[in-house]
Amino acid sequence: MSAPDRRGLLQRDHASLSIRRQCQLLSVARSSVYRPPRPANDNDLELMRRIDELFTAWPFLGSRRMTAMLNSEGCRINRKRVQRLMRKMGIAALGPKPRTTKPAPGHKIFPYLLRHMVIDRPNQVWAADITYLPIGQGFLYLVAIIDWASRAVLAWRLSNTMDTSFCVSALEEALARFGRPEIFNTDQGSQFTSAAFTGTLAATGVRISMDGRGRWMDNVFIERLWRSLKYEDIYLKGYSDGREAKAGIVRWIEFYNRASEHPFVYVVEEKRLC
Incomplete structure (x- = not known):
């Protein structure tokens, strides 16, 4: 959970814990509590x-x-x-670097399981990622869960914060509708390394895989989805609020999933997509 999210847990009128002690327990700087950050202009x-x-x-x-x-x-x-x-x-350059996304302290990091694997059938490997969407006078975050073999979007959620709950909600919907994959792959972002997210996967027997050093090419796959969504819908429509955006994204993903119904093979190697 990010610092802004943790600040939301503070209770100024708590009966037994002072603001100082609450900040210590949540690893939040007291200065950020007494002087909240200015809203985006x-x-x-x-x-x-x-x-x-x-x-x-x-x-x-x-x-x-x-x-x-x-x-x-x-x-x-x-x-x-x-x-x-x-x-x-929540964006960082797509390219080889020591670490593109830092997990939260104390979160378990799982090994990368897809090296040299041939991915050629549904429910073999799922993946998830988060992107930023400009909406009206603000912005939202979108998480999507996709099946690598079919490229289909299995579930998605919108949120105005980069928290964990909307990622878990999308995951639970995908599992309820489509069963469970053999492997679920994500980056090392704090939303995906959280106990709530990994615990949901572990409880259903899904093997968890996380991108490590040098695995930047795996992100190219879902970046294509984000590029198509933004250029074919978000930028063209210019949604004024979250309700309009949600209705538009529903229509676009239905169109995208119909268009992506074709055989597809993805081989995870060091420098080759096929």
């Missing part, structure tokens, strides 16, 4: 929308190159601000 939202457009088109852009591109468009912005906005959006 209109300029931040405009920048986040543009960063999302650039990142969707070129997901290998890091903060340095993103800053250069924004400045070339006439936007005076420094790299530190771009880094802050990219962290808030």
Whole structure:
């Protein structure tokens, strides 16, 4: 759980625990409680929308190159601000690096199980990821669970925070509707390494796999889904609120799943997709 999410657990009128002690237990800085972060201003939202457009088109852009591109468009912005906005959006450059997503302290990390595996049948491997969606005067996060063999979206949820509950809700729906996969693969994000998420998988006997160092190419697969969704629906429609976005995404995913009904084989190797 992120620091903003943990701050939401604080109780200022708690009978026996002071604010100081609650901050210690939740590993939250007291300064962030007494002086809450300022809400995003209109300029931040405009920048986040543009960063999302650039990142969707070129997901290998890091903060340095993103800053250069924004400045070339006439936007005076420094790299530190771009880094802050990219962290808030939950995005990082797609490419080989020591660690792209950091798990929360104390969360168990599972080994990567897909190396050299031929994935050629439904319910063999599922995967999940989270993306940022610009909506009206704000933004939402979307989690999707996909079947690697068919490319079908099995379940999804929208949320206004990067918490764990909406990921678990999507997982429970996918399991209820489609049974269970042999392997479930994710990155090492705190939502997917949480006890609630991994516990739901373990309880059904699913083997858990997590991307490790050098596994950036596996993210390319679901990035195609995000790119198609944003360019074919989100950017074109410009939804004003979450209700409109949810209805539009329902229609688009139904269309996408119909279009993806074809035989597909995915071989996980070091440098080859086929």
